[in-house]
Amino acid sequence: MSSEKKNLRKEVLNIIAQMDPQEFEIQSAKVVSNLVTLFKSENFYPQTLGIFYPIPGEVNCLNLKVLGSLAFPVFDEDSNDMEFKSSSLSELKTINAFGKEFKVPCKSSQIVEPDIILIPGVAFDESGHRLGRGKGYYDRYLTNRKKKEPLKIGVCFNQQLQESIPCEQHDQVMDFVVTAKKVIKV
Numbered sequence: 208m209s210s211e212k213k214n215l216r217k218e219v220l221n222i223i224a225q226m227d228p229q230e231f232e233i234q235s236a237k238v239v240s241n242l243v244t245l246f247k248s249e250n251f252y253p254q255t256l257g258i259f260y261p262i263p264g265e266v267n268c269l270n271l272k273v274l275g276s277l278a279f280p281v282f283d284e285d286s287n288d289m290e291f292k293s294s295s296l297s298e299l300k301t302i303n304a305f306g307k308e309f310k311v312p313c314k315s316s317q318i319v320e321p322d323i324i325l326i327p328g329v330a331f332d333e334s335g336h337r338l339g340r341g342k343g344y345y346d347r348y349l350t351n352r353k354k355k356e357p358l359k360i361g362v363c364f365n366q367q368l369q370e371s372i373p374c375e376q377h378d379q380v381m382d383f384v385v386t387a388k389k390v391i392k393v
Contacts, residue, residue: 209373211373212338212341215330215338215373216329216330216338216340219366219369220264222367223264223329223364224264226366231364234266234364235268237387238268238362239268241386241387241389242268242271242362242385243272245360245383245385252274253322254275254276254322255278255291255293255320255321255322255323256271256273256275256276256277256278256322256324256325257279257280257291257321257325258271258277258324259279259280259325259326259327260310261327262307262309266363268325268362269296276319277294277296278291278292278294278319280344280348281311281312282304282309282344284305287343288348289344289345289348290348291319291348292312292319293312293317294312298313299311299312300313322357323358323360324345324358324359325360325362326359326362327362328361330363330368330372331361331367331368331369331381332368333384334372334380334393335359335361335380335381335382335383335384336374337361337372337380338369338372350377358383359379359380359381360382360383360384365388367386368384368386
């Protein structure tokens with residue numbers, strides 16, 4: 208990973224760490240509202256929505272209501288692979304991984320391939336480039352799809368939208384980026 212990416216990641220994570228907890232809630236609610244507007248305007252009705260349980264510093268999209276089922280990512284620290292498993296919020300289990308607490312589906316949950324995926328990131332730009340946390344889970348997952356490629360929607364706080372993100376050949380570009388202030392169609 209380039210030093211440019213590392214420096215940008217550190218800078219944006221520092222900005223996010225200084226945000227007021229109430230600001231997280233306000234912006235998360237606005238992001239969800241913008242997602243609802245996007246889904247309606249584009250006639251997106253996913254059978255399976257890939258969503259994430261937010262860790263500190265990530266947008267909380269769990270209040271988004273969809274008609275289809277939800278699927279949450281499950282990470283394998285050893286193989287660096289990720290897959291999505293169908294689960295309701297109430298069925299999620301708490302685990303510790305990467306030095307953080309995550310909520311994930313139980314081992315017996317069904318593996319699915321969502322048709323729309325909400326993707327967190329450290330930073331995004333208006334061209335749909337994403338700076339993740341550095342492990343490449345989402346990039347690998349999106350590259351190795353067996354079925355049709357899902358619609359990719361990056362979600363972030365206003366402070367995470369950058370003028371440009373340094374990208375590499377393997378980096379996946381989002382189809383949309385949604386913040387509390389705007390919806391960007393790439």
